[in-house]
Amino acid sequence: MSCGRDGDLGGPTEKCGVVGASLAGRDAARPLYYSLYALQHRGQESAGIVTHDGFQQHDHVSMGLVGDAFTEADIDGLKGSAGIGHVRYPTAGSVDKSCAQPFTVSFKSGSLALSHNGNLVNSDEIRDELAGKGHAFTSDGDTEVIAHDLARNLLEEDLVRAVKRTMNRIHGSYSLAIMHDETVLGVRDPEGNRPLVIGEVEDGYVIASESSAIDTIDGELVRDVRPGELVVLRPDGEGYDTYQLVERDRPAHCFFEHVYFARPDSVIDDNLVYEVRRELGRKLWEESGIESDVVMPVPDSGRAFASGYAEAAQEDGSNVEFAEGLMKNRYVGRTFIMPTQDERERAVRLKLNPIKSTVEGRTVTIIDDSIVRGTTSTQLVRLLKDCGAEEVHMRIGAPPIIAPCYMGINMATREELIASDKSVEEIREAISADSLAYLSKEAIADALSVSQSDLCLGCVTGEYPYDIDDEETDRDVTRPVIDGASD
Numbered sequence: 001m002s003c004g005r006d007g008d009l010g011g012p013t014e015k016c017g018v019v020g021a022s023l024a025g026r027d028a029a030r031p032l033y034y035s036l037y038a039l040q041h042r043g044q045e046s047a048g049i050v051t052h053d054g055f056q057q058h059d060h061v062s063m064g065l066v067g068d069a070f071t072e073a074d075i076d077g078l079k080g081s082a083g084i085g086h087v088r089y090p091t092a093g094s095v096d097k098s099c100a101q102p103f104t105v106s107f108k109s110g111s112l113a114l115s116h117n118g119n120l121v122n123s124d125e126i127r128d129e130l131a132g133k134g135h136a137f138t139s140d141g142d143t144e145v146i147a148h149d150l151a152r153n154l155l156e157e158d159l160v161r162a163v164k165r166t167m168n169r170i171h172g173s174y175s176l177a178i179m180h181d182e183t184v185l186g187v188r189d190p191e192g193n194r195p196l197v198i199g200e201v202e203d204g205y206v207i208a209s210e211s212s213a214i215d216t217i218d219g220e221l222v223r224d225v226r227p228g229e230l231v232v233l234r235p236d237g238e239g240y241d242t243y244q245l246v247e248r249d250r251p252a253h254c255f256f257e258h259v260y261f262a263r264p265d266s267v268i269d270d271n272l273v274y275e276v277r278r279e280l281g282r283k284l285w286e287e288s289g290i291e292s293d294v295v296m297p298v299p300d301s302g303r304a305f306a307s308g309y310a311e312a313a314q315e316d317g318s319n320v321e322f323a324e325g326l327m328k329n330r331y332v333g334r335t336f337i338m339p340t341q342d343e344r345e346r347a348v349r350l351k352l353n354p355i356k357s358t359v360e361g362r363t364v365t366i367i368d369d370s371i372v373r374g375t376t377s378t379q380l381v382r383l384l385k386d387c388g389a390e391e392v393h394m395r396i397g398a399p400p401i402i403a404p405c406y407m408g409i410n411m412a413t414r415e416e417l418i419a420s421d422k423s424v425e426e427i428r429e430a431i432s433a434d435s436l437a438y439l440s441k442e443a444i445a446d447a448l449s450v451s452q453s454d455l456c457l458g459c460v461t462g463e464y465p466y467d468i469d470d471e472e473t474d475r476d477v478t479r480p481v482i483d484g485a486s487d
């Protein structure tokens with residue numbers, strides 16, 4: 001779903017989370033609702049659930065956090081043992097309900113509902129073609145394009161063939177939860193760019209963006225959906241069937257899911273995110289460890305990196321202390337108003353406050369997962385120095401972000417990215433740190449036990465796994481030709 005704006009502290013932001021469930025003998029709405037709570041970090045702008053009771057669809061889609069989007073009566077009204085859900089991050093400039101999901105459409109062969117995490121790079125071409133054939137679109141989102149394309153294919157093909165046909169036309173990243181009448185499907189794009197897992201609960205099966213959503217409803221993770229695979233949950237929770245619809249030589253999993261987006265308690269592509277982050281922290285020490293009195297995370301996402309970093313340092317004989325030296329105010333919402341530059345610069349101060357006794361008169365290493373624009377890092381370094389830190393060293397658990405993301409992550413534009421035209425030394429100078437080091441791409445691949453070529457590293461290399469206008473690719477990839485597209 002093409003959407004996004006900057007996060008609280010200027011970090012990249014994930015754009016969507018998807019779930020689907022097919023259960024025996026009970027309504028799916030409540031477990032879906034709890035699963036969406038578990039995926040709230042993947043999108044806070046809108047939340048929605050669509051269910052099917054064997055006769056008709058029921059839907060409730062609303063703006064806001066999951067807890068605000070549904071009342072008890074809303075959940076009770078969502079009848080049926082099959083359903084899908086979605087949490088969404090907003091489209092820049094278009095924070096309205098027309099883009100909220102799941103997206104629903106009724107057509108001659110029944111009803112469809114779709115939840116999408118990811119971003120298509122050829123949705124305009126498909127939209128033009130379908131519009132030329134009489135399809136009327138109500139939003140500017142790519143999810144509607146997938147829904148219309150699938151609906152069209154379902155007029156001529158069975159469900160599995162129709163999905164395959166759509167997969168052969170759309171190009172980009174997508175993890176989808178789809179419901180066709182009361183049949184729930186999960187689809188992961190052929191590069192496996194965005195995560196999607198299958199889980200089992202007492203009376204049925206679920207699919208979700210992250211395994212933490214399955215844990216929340218007392219389910220067991222079965223496995224990741226494979227790149228290019230379709231999973232069809234049988235009605236009434238009786239099992240599932242899988243179809244490998246598209247094969248590729250190698251995947252392009254988004255490495256940033258592990259570094260930043262996913263919950264630490266989720267398992268993605270066989271890796272527990274928390275352990276990956278600790279391992280990345282250990283590698284950060286190996287590659288660029290520096291002696292200091294104290295090492296502290298930038299909360300919350302730097303925490304696992306910092307504990308791995310400190311542990312590896314202590315094993316090497318360092319006396320560095322691991323401390324939570326930055327306290328986060330959890331009650332500052334995303335939308336606090338900062339009309340002037342001066343007030344914007346206070347944003348970090350509103351969010352984070354150092355513990356003076358941990359910092360004063362000491363040398364400090366702070367660990368963060370990424371630097372996007374550099375504004376937050378600059379403010380953090382100043383904050384710690386104002387608090388009496390003698391030196392502030394910064395270590396980052398990912399390589400420098402030099403290019404935007406076209407796959408559904410809001411990463412800022414090239415012009416806004418501090419590393420797009422500055423060396424590490426220039427960035428260090430700009431943020432006034434005493435030293436600065438990033439993690440290597442090799443360390444990321446090692447920590448995930450995969451080859452670099454099986455990852456999407458587009459934002460740190462400028463080479464993407466998809467055929468994107470005016471950008472380089474890292475593999476032999478061609479965009480599907482769409483007949484009838486205007487260009």
Ligand code: SF4
Binds near residue numbers: 405411457458
């Ligand atoms: S460009 Fe970066 S954030 Fe986007 S999918 Fe690739 S690795 Fe993930």
